[in-house]
Amino acid sequence: MQEKINFINVDDLEFYTSDTSLLFLRYKGEDLGRVSIIRMFPFKYEEEYIVIRQENYSRFDKENEIGILRAVNELPESQAKLVFEELKKRYFIPEIISVSEVKEEFGSATWKTVTTAGERDFTMTDLGTNVRSLANNKVMLTDVYGNRYYIPDITKMDDKTQKVLEIWI
Amino acid sequence: MSNQAAIIKYSKLAINALDEKEILTLSEFDLGFDGEYCEGLFAVSKDKICAVTEEKVTLIENISNIEKVCCAEYTGGGILEAFCKDGRRQIVRFTMRYIEQFGAIAEIINEIIGGNIPQINEKTFPKEKVCPKCGRPFLRNTSVCRFCTDKLGIIKRLWKLSKSCRPLYAILFILFWITSAATVATPELSKRLINDVLNVENASVKTLVLIVSLMLLCGVVTWVVTALRDIISSKASNTLVMELRNHIYEKLQKMPLSYIEEKKTGDLMQRINNDTQRIQTFIQDIAIMAVNEVCLFLAVAVITFSLDAKMALMIFIPMPLAAFLVDRIRRSIRRRYMKQWRKMDRLTNRLTEVLNGIKVVKVFGRENDEINRFKETAGVVRDITCKNEKYVYTVFPLIKFLMGLGGYFVLLYGGEKVLGGSMSVGELVQFSSYGSFLYSKLEWFTMLPRHFTMAMVSSQRVFEVLDETEDKTGVSDEHIKGIEDKIEFQKVSFGYKSYRKVLKNIDQSVKKGEMIGLVGHSGAGKSTLINLIMRLYNADSGKILLDGIDINDYLKDDYKDMLGVVLQESYLFSGTILDNISYSNPYATLEECVLAAKKANAHDFIMSLPDAYDTYVGEKGHRLSGGERQRISIARAILSDPKLLVLDEATASVDTETEEKIQNALKNVTEGKTVFAIAHRLSTLKNADRLFVLEEGKIVETGTHKELVEKNGVYASLLRAQQEMAMRSTTIDNTHIKKDDPETKNFEGNVDNEQD
Numbered sequence: 001m002q003e004k005i006n007f008i009n010v011d012d013l014e015f016y017t018s019d020t021s022l023l024f025l026r027y028k029g030e031d032l033g034r035v036s037i038i039r040m041f042p043f044k045y046e047e048e049y050i051v052i053r054q055e056n057y058s059r060f061d062k063e064n065e066i067g068i069l070r071a072v073n074e075l076p077e078s079q080a081k082l083v084f085e086e087l088k089k090r091y092f093i094p095e096i097i098s099v100s101e102v103k104e105e106f107g108s109a110t111w112k113t114v115t116t117a118g119e120r121d122f123t124m125t126d127l128g129t130n131v132r133s134l135a136n137n138k139v140m141l142t143d144v145y146g147n148r149y150y151i152p153d154i155t156k157m158d159d160k161t162q163k164v165l166e167i168w169i
Numbered sequence: 170m171s172n173q174a175a176i177i178k179y180s181k182l183a184i185n186a187l188d189e190k191e192i193l194t195l196s197e198f199d200l201g202f203d204g205e206y207c208e209g210l211f212a213v214s215k216d217k218i219c220a221v222t223e224e225k226v227t228l229i230e231n232i233s234n235i236e237k238v239c240c241a242e243y244t245g246g247g248i249l250e251a252f253c254k255d256g257r258r259q260i261v262r263f264t265m266r267y268i269e270q271f272g273a274i275a276e277i278i279n280e281i282i283g284g285n286i287p288q289i290n291e292k293t294f295p296k297e298k299v300c301p302k303c304g305r306p307f308l309r310n311t312s313v314c315r316f317c318t319d320k321l322g323i324i325k326r327l328w329k330l331s332k333s334c335r336p337l338y339a340i341l342f343i344l345f346w347i348t349s350a351a352t353v354a355t356p357e358l359s360k361r362l363i364n365d366v367l368n369v370e371n372a373s374v375k376t377l378v379l380i381v382s383l384m385l386l387c388g389v390v391t392w393v394v395t396a397l398r399d400i401i402s403s404k405a406s407n408t409l410v411m412e413l414r415n416h417i418y419e420k421l422q423k424m425p426l427s428y429i430e431e432k433k434t435g436d437l438m439q440r441i442n443n444d445t446q447r448i449q450t451f452i453q454d455i456a457i458m459a460v461n462e463v464c465l466f467l468a469v470a471v472i473t474f475s476l477d478a479k480m481a482l483m484i485f486i487p488m489p490l491a492a493f494l495v496d497r498i499r500r501s502i503r504r505r506y507m508k509q510w511r512k513m514d515r516l517t518n519r520l521t522e523v524l525n526g527i528k529v530v531k532v533f534g535r536e537n538d539e540i541n542r543f544k545e546t547a548g549v550v551r552d553i554t555c556k557n558e559k560y561v562y563t564v565f566p567l568i569k570f571l572m573g574l575g576g577y578f579v580l581l582y583g584g585e586k587v588l589g590g591s592m593s594v595g596e597l598v599q600f601s602s603y604g605s606f607l608y609s610k611l612e613w614f615t616m617l618p619r620h621f622t623m624a625m626v627s628s629q630r631v632f633e634v635l636d637e638t639e640d641k642t643g644v645s646d647e648h649i650k651g652i653e654d655k656i657e658f659q660k661v662s663f664g665y666k667s668y669r670k671v672l673k674n675i676d677q678s679v680k681k682g683e684m685i686g687l688v689g690h691s692g693a694g695k696s697t698l699i700n701l702i703m704r705l706y707n708a709d710s711g712k713i714l715l716d717g718i719d720i721n722d723y724l725k726d727d728y729k730d731m732l733g734v735v736l737q738e739s740y741l742f743s744g745t746i747l748d749n750i751s752y753s754n755p756y757a758t759l760e761e762c763v764l765a766a767k768k769a770n771a772h773d774f775i776m777s778l779p780d781a782y783d784t785y786v787g788e789k790g791h792r793l794s795g796g797e798r799q800r801i802s803i804a805r806a807i808l809s810d811p812k813l814l815v816l817d818e819a820t821a822s823v824d825t826e827t828e829e830k831i832q833n834a835l836k837n838v839t840e841g842k843t844v845f846a847i848a849h850r851l852s853t854l855k856n857a858d859r860l861f862v863l864e865e866g867k868i869v870e871t872g873t874h875k876e877l878v879e880k881n882g883v884y885a886s887l888l889r890a891q892q893e894m895a896m897r898s899t900t901i902d903n904t905h906i907k908k909d910d911p912e913t914k915n916f917e918g919n920v921d922n923e924q925d
Contacts, residue, residue, distance in 0.1 A: 018257065089204075
């Protein structure tokens, strides 16, 4: 019953999509159907250490992990593209491009922003827990609903934004 | 979608597309499959679903073509997926804002597929928690918008609450005017002293004595009355806060468990302790004073203008600028200090954490790393503190300077007048005193808005709790006499989140005196089922009936009286063992308590403790072993002679030998009672009359141990897995483990994991 970390040989993988862009997988020639791909370290590695799981609605079936993909870039370009597409769907974390207004009152912050997914206004509370600073000046914000927003470099944001966030970083 | 008109427009498009007058349910959504935000509306009718995006119908599908839908939750959003007859399809994508709605929608569509037209109400279809007025989401699971609350309303409520303190407020008001009169009189007396005594040749000593005596009197009156005023105001505000605290605490005790679990303990404690404290400070130091201070300020302002309007203007003209600057400086100081407190907080938290986990630090030899980490954080705190203090020491004198700014103009202008003979020295001194008085008040006034906002937020947080709906206390007048008949579960469904059902359609009935064992993997819904039986949560749909009556309709006290509970974590409060046993029934006699302890096999070990039943237990009390605590909690559970007993992993945290003792104790107490028991070790449930095997929220098998073993289904496989594991751990126990053998180490690790 010894557990091993199973890094997948990329040659064994063959991803394909349906017409509604669901991700399927043939693994070692066998069709496994719909698969999910999950980042092991979502804050550290976005394209490395990706777990591939055969989709299974039972939470208790331990056998559904197919293995770990060391890096998406190990895949041939067309295959990597499919995985990136799926990752984008699974992790919807728009990047904040600019902040037009940020207001802090009653212990909550309301933002008017432009993100990579379009314009977005959102509200945050509990800034102590919902502003998470990552390495290299990256900052992750979580709004009241649990949506994530990503600031790639806080030092490049406008003064007001930095002022609101600096306390919590 | 930002406005109501757009929703109506989209709904009309949906109605047209659905070819149906009646839409069963609908929800907005906000994300397209291209990963861009969008405006969209998703609607469901009896036989079709449709999505309208950017004013176009983008999807229409017959429900008859769908076998199942599910709502998948991803990071930052989710997708509604349909298993159609011609393959799987993603129907609609949304951010986390709409996840609850689509969870509910998925349930509704599945119901329709199953042939039912579901009843849609608030419970099955959660409304988005957004303030209808400003569109901002409600904060922290409340239904009150902090941005739109009527401030006047809050003040009115505080005023209402302070009913018992009002006579004290009246006294305070009078006392304040006495001190104010003394304050205003002092500069007048100074003027008289200078003009009538000091500046007059051959002035009479009598006048001097009179004026000085009056000044002394003013001083004494100010001292005595101020002391009296502060004592009374402290009494008034403390009384009000006590009442507020009692109100919240009472409310919290009556709230459903789900509410308390949704909020963090820290948050609730903050509301009871800090927020009420803040309200007290506001009322005591600010509100009561503010009314009077404003009046006094105006009075002095009128006096100065009547004395010399031009000179008074010199005092007032720089005021707005000074107030603005002071406010700005104060804001920046506050921001800096907040940053400092945060860093300090981190240091304290780390310290608490490491001290609590010091064993782990030592065992893994990480002392030096911890020292370095602490040093680093302490360094950051020092740097930021030094920086802040440097700032404060520079700007605070600046504030003082700004506040005295008007004084210089007064001196310049007034001095010229004195030299010109149009004003006496006494008048100048008097005027200048009034000037400093006005500025000192101005400094105080600049703090008002902040204190006011803080107090309003705190009051709001307190009222939020007070305004929540309480736990259902029962509508039936019927008193329970015992389980005459049976407990029935009628299509019970429940989820802690509406879009993730933990129990699905539980349909079973249990006879009086039956012992039911609940088994299944962790997360299968066993604990949730007993939470519903214990009435800690209410079923989302379906009913639990006791003797044909919904358990929620029984009077709460009646229901809890007949319920005995032994939980895995036997929580003992600080107090004696006797206190803890009698917690379930404070009216029990000593004999009854001892009898309960005996039945629970606890009497013998209690008697071996030096203080026997009076042994102090709890956080700082005598350390009892897990098994001992468990037996005390069994005694507590049976003291009230419950008819219905719930055992939630009662023997999970003890070793096999202790388990046997507890098992014996349980055997004593379960006889003749209806019992619901969960046990990790399946062997403990062998004696149960029936086992309910749960899997993913459904009861998949029922029967006796023997029947289920013969059936060779889910239960049998669970049992086999556990037996295999037990055998393995015995093998490990018997063979000496070689530490450096990686195989064995790994093996051992696995077993541990499994037991978790």
